[in-house]
Amino acid sequence: MTSTFKSLTILLTVFCFIIPAAAQNPTIHIGVILDGPAERNAARQREFQKQIIEFFNSEYDVRFTPENTLEGDWTAAGVKAAVDRLLADKDVEFILALGPISSNEIALRKNLPKPVIAGAVIDAKLQNFPTKDGASGVKNLNYLDEAYSVTRTIKAFQEVVPFKKLVVLHNPGILTAIPQLRERAQQEVQALDAQLEFVPVMTSAATALQALPADADAVYISPLLQIPEKEFDILVAGINQRRLPSFSYLGKAEVEKGVLASYAPTDDMTRRARRIASNMQRILRGEEAGSIPVDFPSAPQLIINMATARAIDFYPNWKTLTEAELLNQEEVKTARTLSLAGSAREAVRVNLDLRIASKETESGKYEVKKARANLLPQVEASATGILIKQETAEASLGQQAERQIDGSLTFSQLLYSESASANFSIQKHLQTAREDDRRSVELDIALEAATAYLNVLRAKALSRIQRGNLKLTVSNLELA
Structure with a gap:
């Protein structure tokens, strides 16, 4: 009896240890490659880690460790060394490239010993990334392709601002690693019959502003991921102080900081991180990375900061205003406001047609008085005086x-005159008609003013509704 109890106790103890071990999620170590040190890295990395860990919460134990998070030095060589190190690290099962240089380095490699995802692609087609049937077609390679080309952004900027000399502020490491970007930008600007000049930017806004040519009439801000936030704000303020229209490649976040415009998809890190997590899940479940679709569709949206437009004395054309999302629209401030009744009264007060009708009515009153005068008693008085020389008077004896x-x-009084009575009656009727005409003009003016007032209110309401519908449509398109 005692022996049986002890055996049962041992079995239960072993069972209690075995069950949790069997239920434990598999551990996945993920390596992360960033192009170089930057103030923005921490926030970006936290968001990606948070979304991926939450996505795999019940399936995998995802580990991000400092030793597996590598930063290059904003050069192709430095990033290549980081990629080589993680590819050779046997403790890393998966690699994420979260910079344009590292994404380019990984996507162009022929042999990848472990799954990798390039999550920061600028222009996959221009960069000659491999593609086959909508996927990469390369073993262990997956990337996210937004199909958001440099050509589209430059054309969009030129439609908003018809520049003749465009300055591109760029990270020199990115253009060195991806020289096709420079070549395509030059071709596009030349096709627009304009000039192009590149100004390198690293961490100093003052240096970049000093390098801006005096004859520049527009500035294109390419991804400047390395510049500190404070320096970026100084850079944008300096560009606006020179009243130069600016355009951001990265999108709305930089337009909110003071850049004039952007034509870009919303840089939604949460959506991007979840897509990467979804692709990781498919790969970890046995699907080949090279067969997973690379399309990461998004809807570019023209965005204009109207506060910046006012600051640099630039006003977009009507077509641009109707198609763009406008930030910081200024409400028209006036010393007085008009109600519906007030607008009608104001229109009546200043209308010239009504003034003419009023003058005609006033002159008609005198015509009535004139006709009536013929029927009233008439009094006529006259006097004459003659003065002659004294000699003439004496000679007249x-x-x-x-x-x-x-x-x-x-004194006379007209007792009856048919023509005079008829004229008086006619003039009174004519005066009544003139007064009615004036009143009709007044009412028509009030009606037109009230109608215009209501039309303005309706147009504003429809504009708000349409902009709301546009935002909803764009959001649904991105979700789809």
Whole structure:
């Protein structure tokens, strides 16, 4: 009995240890490659780690460790060394490239001993990334392709700002690692009959601003991932101080910081991280990375910062205003506001047609008075005086006085005149018609003003609704 109890106890103890061990999720160590040290790296990395860990919470124990998170030095050679190190590390099962240089380095490799995902692709087609049937077609390689080309962004900028000399602020490491970007930008700007100049930027805004040519009339801000946030703000403020229209490749986040415009998909790190996590899951479940679709569709949206536009004395054309998402729109501030009734009264007060009708009505009153005067008693008075020389009066022997004054006073009353009575009646009717016409003009003016007022309110409401619908449509498209 005692022996049986002890055996049962041992079995239960062993069973309790075995069950948790069997239920434990497999551990996956992920290596992360960043192009170089940057202030933005920490926030970006935290978001990716958070989303991926949450995505695999019930399936895998995902580990991100500092020793497996490598930063290059913003050069192709430095990034290549980081890639080689993680590919050779046997403790790393999966690699994520979260920079444009590292994504380019990984995607162009022929042999990859472990699964990798390039998550920061600029222009896959231009960079000659491998593709086959919508996937990479390369063993262990997957990447995210937004199909967001440099050509589209430059054309979009030129439609907003018809520049003649464009300056591109760029990270020299990116253009050195991906020289096709420089070549394509030059071709596109030449096709637009404009000039192009490149200005390298690392961490100093002052150096970049000093290098801006005096004859530049627009600035294109390429991904400057290495520049500190404070320096980026100084850079944008300096560009705006020179009243140069600016355009961001990265999108809305930089437009909110003061860049004039952007034509880019929303840089949604959460959505990107979840897509990477989904692709990782498919790979870990046995699907070949090279067969997973690389399309990462998104809807570019023209965004304009109207506060910046006002600051640099730039006003977009009507087509641009109707198609773009406008940030920091200024409400029109006036000393007085008009209500519906107030707008009608104001229109009546200043309308010239109504003033003419009022003058005609006033002159008609005198015509009525004039016609009525013929029917009233008439009093006429006259006086004449004659003064002749004294010699002439004496020579007339009393026939002519030296001074002679004659006067008369006549009173008359018209008892009946058909024409005078008819004229008076006609003038009264004409005056009534003139007053009615004036009132009609006044009411028409008030009606037109009220209609215009309501049309403005309706147009504003429809504009808000349409912009809301556009945002919703774009959001649904991105989700789809």
